[in-house]
Amino acid sequence: MTNKQTNRTIVTIGLLTAVFIGALDATVVTTATPSIEAELKGLTLISWIFSIYTLSMCMAMPIFGKLADLYGRKLVFITGLSLFLLGSVLCGFAQSMFDMIWFRAIQGLGAGALTPVTFTIVGDLYTGEKRGRIQGLFASVWSVAGIVGPFVGGYFVDQISWRWIFYMNVPISLITFVLVYGFLHEKVDKVAKKIDYAGAITFTISITCLLLVLLTGGETFPWNSPTIATLTISAITFFSLFLFVEKRAPEPMMPLKLFQQRKLAVIYILGFLMFCIEAGLMLYTPMWSQRVMGHNATTAGFMLMPMSVAWLLASTLSGRLMYRIGVKIFMVLGAFMIVAGGLWLALLNLQSPIGALIGIVMLIGFGMGCMNTPAIVTIQSAVEKEQRGSATSTNSLMNAIGQTVGFALFGMLFNRVVLEKTVDDYATGMHAIFVAMFIIAIINFVIVQGLPSRRSEL
Known part of the structure; x- marks a missing residue:
């Protein structure tokens, strides 16, 4: 990271806006869920709007974190921001609950890149005591987003449409894009890092199977059905594989x-x-x-x-x-x-x-x-x-x-x-x-x- 070329203040503002929209998105959606369910229909699927977001974020975090070491923070950050922006726009256009679930997964993938890379860039830009103060500033942004997010979400739902809780990410994301892409300059030294793809894949399959058991067992499928049995066995099997992989991975996901x-x-x-x-x-x-x-x-x-x-x-x-x-x-x-x-x-x-x-x-x-x-x-x-x-x-x-x-x-x-x-x-x-x-x-x-x-x- 070359600080002579990078405008540290402007880039920090850009990173703060990225953290803000990520934190805001975690809270504004909660107040809109009844309206989303009423329009898109699918009360039994409502929890998937949240679980799929966090699941895809879990899967993406370790992968994008390692890619940032290989190909540079800037490229990975912009990729994550673009995925988050795409997912936000698609969520606003969702016509069914299944659409919403898939589009929230795209959003989660983007958030999985933004979160770790943002704090990595902060660590590159600041050292010592300044780094501690800046990290505290970023933590306070989460709290501010938690305070204003539910109110903003409620206002959009009551006065305009729940779809605008996703559309409002567009201008903020574009500002973030300009500030980070235009003013962050880095010299990329490719470090030999091994990405734990096997760990990420086995973990994701295991957790997905577990979620399907919890959300469909006893309702979509009987608890003693072959489908639930297969999903349960798959969850246990892939989690065992995940533990096996993590014990032997040079740089494990967990x-x-x-x-x-x-x-x-x-x-x-x-x-x-x-x-x-x-x-x-x-x-x-x-x-x-x-x-x-x-x-x-x-x-x-x-x-x-x-x-x-x-x-x-x-x-x-x-x-x-x-x-x-x-x-x-x-x-x-x-x-x-x-x-x-x-x-x-x-x-x-x-x-x-x-x-x-x-x-x-x-x-x-x-x-x-x-x-x-x-x-x-x-x-x-x-x-x-x-x-x-x-x-x-x-x-x-x-x-x-x-x-x-x-x-x-x-x-x-x-x-x-x-x-x-x-x-x-x-x-x-x-x-x-x-x-x-x-x-x-x-x-x-x-x-x-x-x-x-x-x-x-x-």
Whole structure:
């Protein structure tokens, strides 16, 4: 990377816009799901809109990350941005739920390139203390997008059309393209890197088969049908192959040796569980607001804003105090708050006021913020410098897998319970999901106790 030729400030602005649209897209869609389902038809497929996005992103992340080392950050970033832009436009034109699912997969592939390459470019442009400050700036963009995203999505749904939540990515993507393509200049030194294609392929097939089992078993196909049996066997077989490949790959997609460290294994599992809960919260609390409480999409969008604010506050607080108070204490406190929020969520009923829903998302969001920042710091402190990238990206991958499985698992529960589109039926279906989230929160609380108690071990 040659800083003399690169306009670092302009490129940073371009990267910030890329992170913003990626984070925005993760939140605006949640408030639009009832409108998308009403127009495109396909209530039983609604969770696929989210799970296919995160699945394709999981598959793309390690591949594009390695390609950036081989062919340069700029080329891979622009490729990812182009895929994301194409997927956004196609989603806006979708005429059926199946169209939407395929187009969201294209979007996810693009996001899988944008996320790792953006932070790699930041690492190239900045060093030392400046790098830390800039990374904090990028993290704050995620929080801002989480705050404004649901409101923007709700506004478009109520005032224009849900299709514009995808079309609005076009001008922002074009600005990003101009800023990065025009002002980022690099000298590409091709490094001999081996891309773990086998790991990515076996992992994707395994998770896809698992998702199909969760989303079609007992409804499209009986649980004892040959189709479900075949998918289950395929999921187990390809996951076994994935583990076999990862143990022998020179540069594995998911370095399994990281899981041999107790604290890393615990934190990776916690990340999976946390983002599984987050998936249910993001998708079904706006739906409860609209389908059960009868609010419009704009009001439903406000449901997720307090969670983002609370998450940001807790992340900042834990980052400043965890070395004084203790990492484990903060993470246990966060896990306890998620349990409390999960219990409150499971107790919601048709007469519950909107203030209760706001209190719940704030409580859970604060708990997740208390856990997330200490987890990342612990991961990066537990490994040598040369392993830091792999350890951090593995955490991101576990989070994304948690979201993917969460969307599929809760979608399966919802589809099993909701038989008729009535308020009572919707409430019953979502209540089943909220109880499942509470159970996962309890498991999360139990597992966090496995972290070492002594600060020297964290």
